[in-house]
Amino acid sequence: xxxxxxxxxxxxxxxxxxxSKNSGRSELRLxxxxxxxxxxxxxxxxxxxxxxxxxxxxxxPEIEVFRNIGGRELRFFSRIHYGxxxxxxxxQQAALAVSAGIAGVVVCYRAMNERSQYRFGSGYTPPPLxxxxxxxxxxxxxxxxxxxxxxxxxxxxxxxxxxxxxxxDFGRVSVVCRKHAASNPRAWFYQQPITLEQxxxxxWIVEPLHLLDCCQESDGAVAIVVTSSQRARSLRxxxxxxxxxxxxxxxxxxxxxxxxRRDITRLTEMELVAAQLYAQSGLAAADIDAAILYDxxxxxxxxxxxxxxxxxxxxxxxxxxxxxLELNGRLPTNTHGGQLGEAYIHGMxxxxxxxxxxxxxxxxxxxxxxxxxxxxxxxxxxxxxxxxRPE
Numbered sequence: 066x067x068x069x070x071x072x073x074x075x076x077x078x079x080x081x082x083x084x085s086k087n088s089g090r091s092e093l094r095l096x097x098x099x100x101x102x103x104x105x106x107x108x109x110x111x112x113x114x115x116x117x118x119x120x121x122x123x124x125x126p127e128i129e130v131f132r133n134i135g136g137r138e139l140r141f142f143s144r145i146h147y148g149x150x151x152x153x154x155x156x157q158q159a160a161l162a163v164s165a166g167i168a169g170v171v172v173c174y175r176a177m178n179e180r181s182q183y184r185f186g187s188g189y190t191p192p193p194l195x196x197x198x199x200x201x202x203x204x205x206x207x208x209x210x211x212x213x214x215x216x217x218x219x220x221x222x223x224x225x226x227x228x229x230x231x232x233x234d235f236g237r238v239s240v241v242c243r244k245h246a247a248s249n250p251r252a253w254f255y256q257q258p259i260t261l262e263q264x265x266x267x268x269w270i271v272e273p274l275h276l277l278d279c280c281q282e283s284d285g286a287v288a289i290v291v292t293s294s295q296r297a298r299s300l301r302x303x304x305x306x307x308x309x310x311x312x313x314x315x316x317x318x319x320x321x322x323x324x325x326r327r328d329i330t331r332l333t334e335m336e337l338v339a340a341q342l343y344a345q346s347g348l349a350a351a352d353i354d355a356a357i358l359y360d361x362x363x364x365x366x367x368x369x370x371x372x373x374x375x376x377x378x379x380x381x382x383x384x385x386x387x388x389x390l391e392l393n394g395r396l397p398t399n400t401h402g403g404q405l406g407e408a409y410i411h412g413m414x415x416x417x418x419x420x421x422x423x424x425x426x427x428x429x430x431x432x433x434x435x436x437x438x439x440x441x442x443x444x445x446x447x448x449x450x451x452x453x454r455p456e
Contacts, residue, residue: 069157069311069345070164075297075304076156076452078107078290079417084253084408087181088284096125096176097133099286104134107290108301109170116141116162116171118155120411122148125176141168145312147320148185149361150442152412153338153450157310159291169292175413176286184282188212201319214279214362216321217444218271221364224330225273228379230367232273234386236264238363239277239405241390246402249428253281254406278363280404287413289420294455305423308348308436308453311341314446321444330379332365335372335440338449342438346451350374353451354434355422356396357415360403365443370396373438392429400429412441419452 080102082088082095104111111134117127127142141162145151155173162168179185188211192199210216224230243259246252259277267276297304315333317325326333343349350373358369367381375396376384390398401407401418408414419439421427440449 069309070160071308071345072306072453073164073294074160074291074307075294076289076307076420077292077297077300077302077304078103078109079288079420080104080106081251081287081414081417082285084251084283084285084410084414086282086284088178092176092178092182093125093129093133095178095284095286096130096174099176099288100130100134100172100174103172103288103290106302109290109292111135112137114170114172115139116159116168118143118145118158118171118173120144120148120151120155120175121146122411123175123177130174141171147442147445149359149411150445150447152416152441153310153439153448154312154441156289156291156307156416156450157312157448160307160310163291163293171291172288173291173413174286174288175411177410178284179409180282180284186212186214186279186282198320201322205322210322212271213321214274215271217362217364218274219324220329220444221273221362224364224367227330228382230382232275233261233265234367234382235273235278235363236261236275237385238360238366238390239264242360242399242403242405245400245429246406249402249407252402252407253283254402274362274364280361280409283408283410285408285410287410287417289413289416303424304455305420306453306455307450309342309345309451310449311338311345312446312448313337313341318446323444330368332368332372332443332447334447335369335443338440338447339373342449342451348436348451352436353396353438355400355431355437356398357401357403357419357437357439358398359412359415359440359443360399360405361409361443363405369440369443392431397431400427400431415439415441416450419450423452423454
């Protein structure tokens with residue numbers, strides 16, 4: 066099997082709308098605003114765009130986005146399934162298309178009015194006609210497992226039982242994310258840090274998840290421009306190389322309800338992504354300078370740390386207690402505030418922060434960050450990328 070085209074594609078522009086709870090405009094307008102902002106930052110004319118990548122959950126057809134930015138010839142377009150698990154995969158598709166010569170400029174985007182128009186955190190509603198994907202919820206919904214928080218709570222409780230983690234260990238993740246968000250003017254929770262005591266006092270959603278263990282519901286859009294590394298050198302922004310990109314689904318994978326595995330305290334799909342990323346990049350955990358770890362729910366940050374080798378099995382709680390997610394720690398994490406603190410744009414805003422860290426422009430910059438890990442999705446088929454500074 067041929068390898069990923071390491072360092073052959075680069076991110077040259079990022080763009081975003083404001084993050085809010087009521088954008089006051091359509092999702093299409095949000096998408097167009099983010100895409101045009103990303104292209105302007107890169108110094109690329111919209112007429113040069115010939116590729117678009119997004120999520121199956123995005124409500125903006127590629128041809129509508131393309132038409133509204135003033136596109137001319139669209140040669141490549143693709144969509145990735147599985148919601149939050151998708152964020153790294155559009156970059157993988159874009160890098161493959163660019164390196165193969167199928168497209169010259171590919172824009173990855175995600176736009177959503179997920180607070181004002183619809184809410185992912187509400188209870189499960191079956192589709193009008195049953196599908197293979199929806200059928201398995203029949204085993205869980207009648208017994209009260211009706212929402213993403215409840216699905217994650219099952220695995221989180223088992224992790225606590227097996228490894229001695231506590232609600233406070235999950236809370237430490239939330240506290241760090243909110244601390245970073247508090248100094249990020251783009252974040253919804255700008256200047257609003259929390260304490261561990263406030264986390265513990267927040268109301269239960271589904272035990273062992275408190276309100277402050279759960280990500281936001283946000284309106285907004287983010288776009289990422291990808292082109293060849295060769296062309297990137299002549300553009301206005303410092304190129305950020307896509308050193309590795311991978312997707313993964315593993316043993317008895319289900320949509321956030323993979324309860325029939327031998328060990329539900331592990332994220333075996335993320336372990337698969339980790340193995341691919343390290344093999345493609347030639348890097349190891351020791352080489353990663355900072356991380357953007359998918360934090361739709363704080364408990365799943367812990368098994369991600371273990372999947373990527375930053376902590377041993379069951380030892381992520383100790384890694385976090387030692388302050389390693391802080392800016393001065395071993396692995397500064399979610400420096401933008403994450404989905405808990407900045408916004409929930411299905412992880413695409415995390416990719417943008419990874420770009421800023423490599424460029425050296427994050428509001429919570431990690432000095433000398435040369436290799437940044439970005440993950441997407443937990444409990445679903447996942448993806449991830451390693452972004453790197455040109456040598």
